[in-house]
Amino acid sequence: MRQIVSSWPESKSTCHGFCGITLSDWHPSPTAKTWVTFGFCVCPNEYAESNLAIMYKTLFQRCTFDEFWHAYDESSLIALFDRHGLKEDRLRIPNLEIVLKGSPRGFYSVWYLKQFVVDETESVSPPLSVCVDYGFDKCNSSSLLEDLKGIYKLLFLEAHVDPVKLHEVCIAGDLFGFASGFxxxxxxxKKKFARLMKNPYPLPILEL
Incomplete structure (x- = not known):
């Protein structure tokens, strides 16, 4: 079986692994790529993540593996949930549709920011998009990086800000102003974090 799986496309083998852990009553942790690609990044806490895992488990009882894999690969998991009677369940999870309509290839960088911030194992490194968008590219020491990481951790875990709102503020170039509200x-x-949280946005409009 391992040899067969190794010959599959990456998206198919990813779905196979995800089905395995979900049907075993587990779900991805923030250290896993699938924590983002299957939408667990939108959950505010472990309880919500467990409920999302139950929703996937219910889906697996109603659809075939090939249906699930193709829906994932074609960014149509939302349609698959709806087709199998889980629309009301998935609508109760804010921002899930935003993530799954881009998965597995296109995501707001804020989801990777959240993954980096909430990971307790320190095994997740921020991708370049997160570094540029949220100021980590200006952290020239580990202490500055931890200070900035702590600000975003507070916003996510204590202030419970909507990640999509944080994304909107990011592309508007007002991260420090937004954070100052919480x-x-x-x-x-003030001077330190205003400098760190300054990013290239908003991007200039190019005239044709």
Missing amino acids: IKFKKAE
């Missing part, structure tokens, strides 16, 4: 920065911190 965090009371000390005078000495």
Whole structure:
């Protein structure tokens, strides 16, 4: 079986592995790529992640593996949920549709930011898009990186900000202003974090 799976396209083998852990009553952790690609990144806590895993398990009882794999590969998992009577369930999970309509190839960088921030094992490295969008490219020391990471962790886990709203603020170029609405920065911190959280956005409009 291992030899057969190794010959499959990456998306098919990813789905096979995901089905295996889900049917064994587990779900991806933030260290796993599938934590993002199957939408667990939208969940605010472990309880919500468990409920999403149950929804997938229910789906697996109603569809074939090939249906699931092709839907994943074609970014149509939302349609698959709806077709198998799970529309109301998935609508109760904010932002799930936004993630799954781009999966497995296109995501807002904020989901990878959240993955980097909430990972407790320190085994997740931020991709370049996260570094540029959220200021980690300016962190020239581990202490600065941890300080900035702590700000985003507070926004996600304590202020419970909507990641999509954070994405919108990011591309508007107002990360520090947004964060200041939730965090009371000390005078000495304002200059540091204003500099770190400054990004290239909004991008200039090119005239044709």
